[in-house]
Amino acid sequence: QAKEQGGNRYQLYTAEMKSTDFERMELEGHLRKAIEREEFELYFQPKLHLHSSGISGMEVLIRWHNPQRGLISPATFIPLAEETGLIIPIGAWVLRHACEQAVNWQQAGHAPVRMAVNLSPRQFLSPDLIATVADSLQETGLDPKFLELEITESTLMQNTEKTLNTLRRLKEMGIRISIDDFGTGYSSLSYLKRFPFDMLKIDQAFVRDIAHDRKDAEIVAAIISLAHSLDLDVVAEGVETEEQLAFLRAHGCDEIQGYLFHRPMPAREFERVLLDRTE
Numbered sequence: 716q717a718k719e720q721g722g723n724r725y726q727l728y729t730a731e732m733k734s735t736d737f738e739r740m741e742l743e744g745h746l747r748k749a750i751e752r753e754e755f756e757l758y759f760q761p762k763l764h765l766h767s768s769g770i771s772g773m774e775v776l777i778r779w780h781n782p783q784r785g786l787i788s789p790a791t792f793i794p795l796a797e798e799t800g801l802i803i804p805i806g807a808w809v810l811r812h813a814c815e816q817a818v819n820w821q822q823a824g825h826a827p828v829r830m831a832v833n834l835s836p837r838q839f840l841s842p843d844l845i846a847t848v849a850d851s852l853q854e855t856g857l858d859p860k861f862l863e864l865e866i867t868e869s870t871l872m873q874n875t876e877k878t879l880n881t882l883r884r885l886k887e888m889g890i891r892i893s894i895d896d897f898g899t900g901y902s903s904l905s906y907l908k909r910f911p912f913d914m915l916k917i918d919q920a921f922v923r924d925i926a927h928d929r930k931d932a933e934i935v936a937a938i939i940s941l942a943h944s945l946d947l948d949v950v951a952e953g954v955e956t957e958e959q960l961a962f963l964r965a966h967g968c969d970e971i972q973g974y975l976f977h978r979p980m981p982a983r984e985f986e987r988v989l990l991d992r993t994e
């Protein structure tokens with residue numbers, strides 16, 4: 716009896732595994748065609764100066780409109796793209812279109828706003844990265860000082876000599892570098908000393924409960940002071956409430972990003988934000 720149940724469970728398990736594998740393969744197939752089918756769209760989320768509420772920059776966030784499945788979150792497909800290597804062409808597409816959009820807005824007369832593009836570890840470590848970035852800048856004419864690249868701690872854990880070289884070259888090109896999701900990776904803090912960063916982004920996992928959880932509050936306060944003592948600007952991600960904002964203000968956080976002010980939005984909508992801006 717027990718053996719039979721065990722056997723059934725095993726079968727069920729493999730059946731699930733197969734359907735999962737199949738779904739993944741199907742998703743991968745769709746992902747492979749998504750660029751040529753023009754199914755990706757860039758959304759933009761403002762980052763604000765905390766003291767003035769003026770726009771300090773924006774983050775570019777990819778969206779995938781799949782005809783069968785509807786909108787698929789990057790949290791779902793970026794890891795798959797990363798695993799399969801598809802992140803290389805997708806990432807190049809994002810960079811190119813982000814630079815193009817930034818230039819279009821400048822040419823339309825909007826005061827320039829820094830644009831931050833996310834890079835996953837595989838993109839960052841790809842031998843083509845520098846050329847891809849340089850081409851995007853050159854072909855669109857975007858001044859590199861308006862480009863920022865966001866990388867995570869997991870990128871920094873790998874292959875440090877190469878990482879350091881790549882970061883230096885990007886810095887020499889005049890590009891800003893930020894550390895995304897700070898505090899959630901497994902890397903040591905020594906990279907803060909070694910690598911030339913401009914900005915540190917506090918992950919929303921720490922920001923979420925700052926108003927109620929004493930430990931989160933202490934961690935965020937410590938990250939802000941650590942960043943400032945290393946001459947880095949700090950931005951808090953995922954700010955959703957006035958209480959979080961008040962805490963961040965009291966602790967001298969430089970910039971904020973979150974639903975409290977703006978959700979990520981399509982280019983058309985972002986244009987209205989640029990027009991309404993006070994600074």
Ligand code: C2E
Binds near residue numbers: 790833953954972
């Ligand atoms: P991330 O770079 O840490 O981006 C911040 C995420 O937090 C975004 O999710 C954003 O929509 C979300 N967010 C912003 N404000 C709030 C808030 O107040 N509350 C909550 N709950 N969430 C907020 P999104 O757009 O789903 O992107 C998820 C992740 O996917 C990004 O995390 C990034 O790691 C990756 N990603 C997105 N676009 C790209 C891309 O073009 N290239 C690469 N390599 N990765 C990307």
Ligand code: MG
Binds near residue numbers: 833895
């Ligand atoms: Mg990011």
Ligand code: MG
Binds near residue numbers: 895918919
């Ligand atoms: Mg983040």
Ligand code: MG
Binds near residue numbers: 896
């Ligand atoms: Mg994240």
